[in-house]
Amino acid sequence: MNAENLLTAENPYETLGLERGADEAEIKQAYFNLVREHPPERDPEGFKRIRAAYEKLRAAGERAETDLFLIDERDVAFNAGQLQRYAGQPPAITPETIKSDLIALEAVLLMEEVIVGR
Amino acid sequence: MAKQKKKSKTPSQVPVHELVKTAEEQLSRGETDKALHNLRRVEPLLKPRPSSDGKKITIPPHIVAAQAAFPSLLARALFDHSFKLVDLEQRRGALEEAVRLAPAEVRSRLTLGVCRLLTGDTAGAYADFQKADEMHPNDPLITRAFALGLLATGRAREATGVLGSWPRESRDETWYRLNALCNLAEGNAEIAALISGNLKSPFAALLVKSLSNLAAGDTAAAQSALDQLPAIDHNPTNSEAAMLATQLYYSSLVNLAAGRDKQAFGNLREAGSLARSHSLPLPSADKLSAGYHAIAERAVTTDPALAIECWQEALRSNPADKIAQANLEVAKRARAQSAWRAGQTEQAVALWQEALETSPNDERLLRNLAISLEKLERKDEAVTHWRALARLWRQQAKQRASETGFKDRLLRLEQHVIDLMIATRQDEQAIINELEAAIKLDPDNHELRLQIAEQHLAFGKPHLAVRQLQLVERAQGESADLLARKALAFAISQNRKEAEKTFERAIELEPDNKVAKTTYLTFLGDLASKADRNEQTERAMEYCRKQLSIDPNYAPALKHLAMLDFDLENDAEADELLNRVIENNPQSWQQRVSIGGIYLSFYKNKEAEAHFKKAIEIDSSPGCIYSIGQEYLDVNESKRALKFFEQAAEKAGMDLLLEMAVGLFSHGLTKDGLQFVDKAIKAAPDHPEPHIVKALAHAGGPAAFIFGVANPKKRAEVEKELDEAERLASARKEYASALPRIREYRERLTAANPLRSLLPLGLSDLDFLDEDDDDYGPPLPPLFSSKRKKKRR
Numbered sequence: 001m002n003a004e005n006l007l008t009a010e011n012p013y014e015t016l017g018l019e020r021g022a023d024e025a026e027i028k029q030a031y032f033n034l035v036r037e038h039p040p041e042r043d044p045e046g047f048k049r050i051r052a053a054y055e056k057l058r059a060a061g062e063r064a065e066t067d068l069f070l071i072d073e074r075d076v077a078f079n080a081g082q083l084q085r086y087a088g089q090p091p092a093i094t095p096e097t098i099k100s101d102l103i104a105l106e107a108v109l110l111m112e113e114v115i116v117g118r
Numbered sequence: 119m120a121k122q123k124k125k126s127k128t129p130s131q132v133p134v135h136e137l138v139k140t141a142e143e144q145l146s147r148g149e150t151d152k153a154l155h156n157l158r159r160v161e162p163l164l165k166p167r168p169s170s171d172g173k174k175i176t177i178p179p180h181i182v183a184a185q186a187a188f189p190s191l192l193a194r195a196l197f198d199h200s201f202k203l204v205d206l207e208q209r210r211g212a213l214e215e216a217v218r219l220a221p222a223e224v225r226s227r228l229t230l231g232v233c234r235l236l237t238g239d240t241a242g243a244y245a246d247f248q249k250a251d252e253m254h255p256n257d258p259l260i261t262r263a264f265a266l267g268l269l270a271t272g273r274a275r276e277a278t279g280v281l282g283s284w285p286r287e288s289r290d291e292t293w294y295r296l297n298a299l300c301n302l303a304e305g306n307a308e309i310a311a312l313i314s315g316n317l318k319s320p321f322a323a324l325l326v327k328s329l330s331n332l333a334a335g336d337t338a339a340a341q342s343a344l345d346q347l348p349a350i351d352h353n354p355t356n357s358e359a360a361m362l363a364t365q366l367y368y369s370s371l372v373n374l375a376a377g378r379d380k381q382a383f384g385n386l387r388e389a390g391s392l393a394r395s396h397s398l399p400l401p402s403a404d405k406l407s408a409g410y411h412a413i414a415e416r417a418v419t420t421d422p423a424l425a426i427e428c429w430q431e432a433l434r435s436n437p438a439d440k441i442a443q444a445n446l447e448v449a450k451r452a453r454a455q456s457a458w459r460a461g462q463t464e465q466a467v468a469l470w471q472e473a474l475e476t477s478p479n480d481e482r483l484l485r486n487l488a489i490s491l492e493k494l495e496r497k498d499e500a501v502t503h504w505r506a507l508a509r510l511w512r513q514q515a516k517q518r519a520s521e522t523g524f525k526d527r528l529l530r531l532e533q534h535v536i537d538l539m540i541a542t543r544q545d546e547q548a549i550i551n552e553l554e555a556a557i558k559l560d561p562d563n564h565e566l567r568l569q570i571a572e573q574h575l576a577f578g579k580p581h582l583a584v585r586q587l588q589l590v591e592r593a594q595g596e597s598a599d600l601l602a603r604k605a606l607a608f609a610i611s612q613n614r615k616e617a618e619k620t621f622e623r624a625i626e627l628e629p630d631n632k633v634a635k636t637t638y639l640t641f642l643g644d645l646a647s648k649a650d651r652n653e654q655t656e657r658a659m660e661y662c663r664k665q666l667s668i669d670p671n672y673a674p675a676l677k678h679l680a681m682l683d684f685d686l687e688n689d690a691e692a693d694e695l696l697n698r699v700i701e702n703n704p705q706s707w708q709q710r711v712s713i714g715g716i717y718l719s720f721y722k723n724k725e726a727e728a729h730f731k732k733a734i735e736i737d738s739s740p741g742c743i744y745s746i747g748q749e750y751l752d753v754n755e756s757k758r759a760l761k762f763f764e765q766a767a768e769k770a771g772m773d774l775l776l777e778m779a780v781g782l783f784s785h786g787l788t789k790d791g792l793q794f795v796d797k798a799i800k801a802a803p804d805h806p807e808p809h810i811v812k813a814l815a816h817a818g819g820p821a822a823f824i825f826g827v828a829n830p831k832k833r834a835e836v837e838k839e840l841d842e843a844e845r846l847a848s849a850r851k852e853y854a855s856a857l858p859r860i861r862e863y864r865e866r867l868t869a870a871n872p873l874r875s876l877l878p879l880g881l882s883d884l885d886f887l888d889e890d891d892d893d894y895g896p897p898l899p900p901l902f903s904s905k906r907k908k909k910r911r
Contacts, residue, residue, distance in 0.1 A: 064527040080452075110262065
C-alpha cells in the first residue's frame with residue numbers, strides 16, 4: 001500500500017478495536033475474535049474490512065507504514081495537563097471589590113480633572 | 119577644502135543660566151521632554167560645591183538666580199512629564215521627586231496621592247490628600263480628594279461628614295457620586311442605588327445604579343443596568359471612558375458568573391480596549407488578566423478558539439504573562455484538534471504550524487503537519503516536515519533502538535521522504551544527501567543503495583552510481599540485474615568498452631534476464647545509430663547483428679538493418695528483414711506504418727502504399743490514419759500528409775488534432791496547422807490546451823520565448839488566446855494544472871527580447887536554437903517537437 005492510499009484509508013486500529021500500542025498477540029487475538037463474529041460466508045463485507053485492517057498491522061513493515069501515515073485522536077489530542085493555572089485571584093463581585101473599584105475610578109476621575117485643569 | 123564640522127556646545131560651554139532660561143521657555147511652549155532634558159543637564163552644575171581647598175566659593179548673581187528658579191522648574195517639568203508615563207509606578211516616582219523639589223505645589227501632591235491610591239498605598243494617599251487639604255482648606259477638588267482618602271482608608275463615616283460640610287449650592291455630580299460611594303461603603307447599597315437617580319451623566323448614572331444593585335445582591339436589576347450602554351453622540355472623554363470601562367468590566371464579571379463566556383470575553387476586551395486607547399489605569403491590568411484567564415481556563419476544552427482569543431488578549435494587556443503564553447500554545451493545539459475532528463484540515467495545519475514555531479522538534483506536530491499537508495496536495499511543504507521528522511528520528515535512533523517498530527518506521531519514513539522529494543523535483547543534491555543519511559542508518563539496505571545508484575545515474579553522476587553498485591555487488595555477489603545497471607552506468611559515462619564487457623557478462627550469467635537484455639539492446643541500438651550517423655555502415659550493421667544475436671526478432675534492429683541494406687542497395691535482403699518484422703507482428707498496424715515509412719524514405723512508394731493500405735485494413739482508427747499522414751509529412755509530401763490528416767480529423771479527438779497541428783507547425787505549415795487547432799477547439803470547447811497551442815502558433819513557436827513575438831501584429835491574438843486559456847483553466851478544477859504553464863508563457867513572452875524583428879531570418883532559420891540549450895535559460899516545456907526530418911536516401 002502506498003502513502004497516498006494510507007492517507008485516505010480507515011484506521012485499522014479502530015476497525016479491530018485496538019489501542020495504537022497493541023502488541024502482535026493482541027492484534028491477532030482481536031482479528032480472530034472479530035472474524036468469529038463476522039465470518040466471510042455470513043458477512044463478506046465486514047470480513048473484508050477486518051481482513052484489510054489486519055493486513056495493515058500483521059507484519060512489521062506494513063505496521064510501520066500504517067503507523068507512519070496514520071493520524072488519530074491520540075496524535076492530535078492536546079495535553080490538558082500542560083495547562084498552567086493563573087496564580088492571581090479569579091475575579092469576584094463583592095461589596096468590597098465594588099467599593100474599591102469605585103474608589104479607584106474616582107481617583108482616576110480626579111486625576112483627569114487635574115490634567116484638564118493644569 | 120573640507121568644511122569643518124560645527125561642534126555643538128557641551129553643557130560646560132553653554133552658560134548654565136541660559137540653559138535654565140531655555141528650559142523655562144520650553145516648558146511654557148509645552149516641550150516638556152526637551153525642558154526636562156536641559157534641566158537634567160544643568161542639575162549637577164547648580165549644586166553648591168566647596169572648592170578643592172575646602173574654602174567657600176563666591177557664586178555670581180546670575181547663577182544664584184538660576185539656582186533659585188531651578189527646583190520649581192524641575193518640579194513643573196516632572197509634573198507635566200508624569201502624565202506621559204503610562205506605568206503608574208514610574209508616574210509616582212516622577213511626582214514624588216516633584217513634591218520633594220516643590221512641596222508647596224499642591225497639584226503635584228494631589229496627583230501623587232492619586233497615584234499612591236491607585237498603586238495600593240492608601241495610607242500614603244490619605245496623607246497627601248490631608249496635607250493638600252491643610253494647604254488649601256476650601257478648594258473643592260482637594261476636599262473631594264480628602265473625602266476619597268478617608269473612604270480609601272476605611273473611614274466612610276468621616277468621609278460622609280466631610281461631604282455633609284460641603285455647601286449645598288455646590289453639591290454637584292461628583293458630590294452625588296461620592297455620596298453614593300459613602301453609602302455603599304457603609305452598607306447602604308439601596309440608598310446608593312437611589313442616589314444614582316440624581317446623576318445627570320448617563321455614564322455615571324448607569325454605573326452607580328448597576329454596581330449598587332450588585333452590591334445589594336439584586337443581580338437581575340444590575341444586569342439590566344449593565345446591559346444598557348449610554349447613548350452618546352461624541353467620542354467619550356477620558357472620564358466617560360473610565361466609567362464605561364468599569365461598567366463593561368462588571369458586565370463581563372456578571373456574564374462570567376452566569377457562564378456566558380463569549381459575552382464575558384467581549385465585554386472584557388472592550389473594557390481593556392477603552393482603557394488602553396484612553397491610557398487609563400482602569401480596570402487594572404491584573405483584573406483584566408484574571409478575567410481573561412478565568413474565561414480561557416473554562417473554555418479551553420469546550421471552545422478552544424475562545425480560549426485562544428482570551429490568552430491573546432491577556433498577552434496584549436501584559437506581554438510578560440508567561441502563563442498566557444504557555445497556555446496559548448496548548449489552546450492552539452486544542453483548537454487544531456477540534457478543527458481536525460471537524461475535517462477542517464487547512465485550519466488545523468495553520469494552527470499546528472504556529473505551534474511548531476515554538477516547538478520545532480515536536481514529533482507529533484511534524485508528523486501531523488506532513489500528513490495533512492500531503493493530503494492537501496501541498497507536497498513541497500509536506501517534504502519539509504517529513505525531512506525534519508526524519509532528522510529528528512535519526513538523532514534519536516540510538517536511544518529509541520529498543521522501541522517496537524521504531525526502526526521500521528524510520529526506514530519507511532526515509533523511503534517516503536526520498537520518493538516525495540523526487541516527485542516534487544527537489545534539489546538533486548538534497549535528494550542524494552537524504553539517501554546517504556538513510557544508508558548510514560541502515561548500511562545493509564541494498565534496495566536503498568540501488569536507489570542511490572539510480573539517483574546518481576539520473577543526475578548524471580555515473581561514476582558515483584558505479585561505486586554504490588560495486589558495494590552491493592560485494593555484499594550480494596554478481597547478478598545479471600546488478601551487472602546491467604553497472605553496464606548502464608558505464609555507458610552513460612561514455613565508457614563503451616567497459617559497458618559492452620559488463621553487458622556481455624550479464625547476458626552470459628543469465629541469458630533471459632529481462633533488464634539485462636533490454637538495456638543491452640538499447641545500448642547497442644544507440645551504438646548502431648551513432649555509427650550510421652557517422653556513415654560507418656559496416657559497423658552499424660555489426661551492432662544490428664549483435665542485437666539480433668541477443669533477440670533474433672528484435673524489430674528495431676531488423677528495421678535498422680533493412681535501412682542499411684537499402685543504403686547498400688541490397689534490396690532483397692532488406693525486404694526479407696522487413697518481412698520478418700511483419701511475420702512476427704502480423705496484426706500490428708504500427709509496424710505496417712513504420713515499414714511503409716521506411717519504403718517511402720527510399721522512394722518505394724508502391725510498397726509503402728501497400729503497407730499503409732494493409733495498416734488501415736487492420737485498424738482504420740484516426741490514430742492509424744494520422745500516423746500514415748505523419749510518415750508523408752516526414753518526407754515533405756505535405757499534400758498527401760494533409761489528405762490523411764483531414765481523413766483522420768473526421769473522427770479524431772482533441773489530443774490527436776493538436777498533435778497533427780503541431781506536426782504541421784514544425785514543418786512550417788502554420789496556416790494548415792491552425793485549421794486543426796480550430797477543429798480541436800470545436801472538439802473540446804472547454805479545454806484550455808488548444809488555446810495555448812494557438813497562442814504559441816501566433817507567437818511564432820518556441821523561439822518567441824527568446825526573441826519575442828515573431829510578428830508584432832499578432833501580439834494581441836497571442837494575448838487573447840492566453841486569456842481564453844487562462845479563463846478555461848480557471849473554470850474547471852481538472853484543468854487548473856495548466857495555469858502555471860499559461861502564466862509562465864505569458865511572463866516569458868513579456869520578458870522576451872524583441873530583437874528578433876531586427877534579424878533577417880525566417881522562423882525556420884531559428885531551428886538551430888535547441889530548446890534544451892542551457893545558454894537560453896531553463897528548458898521550455900515541449901511544445902512543437904523538433905522531430906528530425908527523415909532524409910530521403
